[in-house]
Amino acid sequence: MQMCILIFVGNNGETYFNTAALVSCVQNFPKSRGPVVGILKGFAGLSGAILTQIYTMINFPDQASLIFMIAVGPAMVVIALMFIIRPVGGHRQVRPSDGLSFTFIYSVCLLLAAYLMGVMLLEDLVSVSHTLVTIFTVILFFLLITPIIVPIALSFSEEPRDPAEEVLLPKSEQQEAGKPEQSDQEHEVIFSEVEDEKPVEVDLLPASERQKRIAQLQAELFQAAAKGAVRVKRKRGPHRGEDFTLMQALIKADFWLIFFSLLLGSGSGLTVIDNLGQMSQSLGYDNTHIFVSMISIWNFLGRVGGGYFSEIIVRDHAYPRPVSMAVAQLVMAVGHVFFAMGWPGAMYIGTLLIGLGYGAHWAIVPAAASELFGLKKFGALYNFLTLANPAGSLVFSGVIASSIYDHEAEKQAHQHHIQLQMSGLLFSGLYGQDEVLKCEGSVCFFLTSMIMSGFCVIAAVLSMILVYRTKIVYANLYGKSRT
Template structure:
């Protein structure tokens, strides 16, 4: 009985159980992606026009992006408390919308409906923040894969929830709003005592690589399966029995990762003797405090005194040169020849507050490059319908489904590739972001040129690049600015999405599209007479050519900013990952 109790305790405290539970939580967290499915029933039930519905969409985007309060509450409340707040917001927001749509409560004015949509979608930020903060702290040396996988499941949640909803086959579309209100809230409450930091840095095992390989395999299988199901359901009329089978297989795939914590906790004990050596021995904080302060002072002087060519030396030679320079500074300080300055604020790689990060050039380089990349990518996603129609495609559904899959694979693949860069080469992670932004540049060019089949290639490249941003940028922020206030930093970074779409979609794309549509309308007198009451439409590659070229150029600028950040942070990544990389090479 004692052995079983010990194994159950080990299972409950396993960082892999937390990771798997966070994946399930993220599978229900992307409720914002379902707005396109619930907006028609809101429009028809309340008699809204397209402009009023667009205002609800803006409220949804703001609720999904504004997470200042989320970051603050995650620092004050326990993790389970933050999840409970998110579940309550989701239930109240979308639950009230469901009551209004089904005429069970009086109809509210438009501003109140916008507020409810904002509140309901804002609950999603609590699910995202809790999942990322918990798992990044539990897997500090695998931040890229962890962030990529979790954000990938959030991006794929719309397709997952749509398939689960199809199982019920409810004739009333308003029931989808009910599922959006109740489903994520129940999942969040059910997992609120599981998703939490558990000291995962003390649970390093030699089998971790195999566990991540299994997770990646599940991700690829899930993406391929959902893509296949979407194509089948789009081309063939399937029965309820087939839909039930499709959904059952989907749920089984989502359950497969639980095998990892079960095997590690209840399987045969396989503890490697070198595992504990991977962790630094505990030190007496009080005894070492004065020495730490002294080292910090000398390190701040080293930044000013060391020659620039030192950073370009091999790791062993660089350490010797730095140690020699530090010894000279210590001796000079003791003799009074050097007046040692106290540093102001933390250095790169240490724990920053949001206020401290906002005055750093590194943070703004990362944030602006995020606006260039994710903003242009989201603009393509939001305008896929008009893009495909302007190029002569009747059904935009296939492109929407495909870009959601490429977005998922970009998030998972971006985390994996960037982790190879830092773990195997000790090179700054933003170099991977620069590569994906150049890939997005090609995608924008394909979309703008309008060649035959270019929509398929363009959505593939833009989807992969856009998804990679949400794996690489949060991991980079945690490495440069620390884990202590990661929740606040992450939620500030998410503002890049609405900021980018405000510029690219609202100001650039819509203005150019309307101008081209008006030009075509004036040139075609017959069309002008027949469609006088219909909104203007633009046809041909010219509709989005200039917009795509502008976004391609700005992605190149974003890649350039990433390379500037790479040059500024080489020493940080050499210190973080250089030892692990060199030891792996020796083995």
């Protein structure tokens, strides 16, 4: 019971840190949501490998010291940064150097992932001295603090203001002198009326022509409302792309499409991560920890890459971001097939595909949710969506995978028992009272992997339905920047 309470407190603490950093950074960089989410979630996924390397250097004599380090270390970091990480003024402005800055940080991320992969493989395969481990850890610290060069360099350089930047002014300065605030509310209601009353074919027009038609319709509604010819309806609720509360989002089909797509996709990936040790042992691999380290690296690269490539899709093509999630889910479906077949080298390929696809979910989903449902209540929306991860793991890993594995293990144990009886090496009734069930061969996870592959295909279909439903939203959000 005590252990359950400690795990509950620890996991919830991680959620608070995650939410505070993610929400603040997405609000500070609303024009680069994909890269920001990908980098943050990537480092969150890589934190286990980083702390392991630090622990290896310090070389504590007992595990209690490791728990103490994990408990105190993150808390000290949070206390030191609690007044720095926050939404700041001017967060909607876009710097011309943002692309170069994110490219530099991406390069550091790739270098860090490659470095950790090499260090972990070297420490697993070769006996490394403590001095060399210390050198490895010092280099790791250097790579971790390298991205701080970006804000330091920007703080000492003044960039010319881009005319396309959005200038943030106080609300009083945005309104015309002597014009009451009610007029802005009327303008918002009129615009909402335009969205409701405009013909369907308007959305199919090119961006420039569509804006002209909407402006014309809005002007007509202004005149009609002023003459009393029409009564403008009050806005019933936000449209996609505006700020939603959690309760408003829960009644939207798009929100549940994201949720169930995430549940099926990330749940199947987490099932592999939870059972990776048994899967590798069943296929005859002894060093199971190598695959655990590898999937951690691929997970990191999936998060970073998912944010990067999904941003290219929305920024350069104004296409819905969930299409990249559908691609990631199809990649995971192929990875599950490799696990099911059990071919030579399948563990390496399957680990690569599952790690990349699973990691990509956690860069794409938060960014897509913030685009469709706004940033005002993004923390509540994001944390509700993360419930899909443990829910999927509970059903897929705790029920499906474990039940099928136990069934196959019992079947193999029974067959082995019969063979021993037939050979006269075992007396009847003496079998297996204290023997641990163990399954060998690709059959152990064949059915589970095929089921997970099917779930990933269904998740990809749900993502494509979401893509179809949100094409207009993304065209309005990102189409203007391309024209």
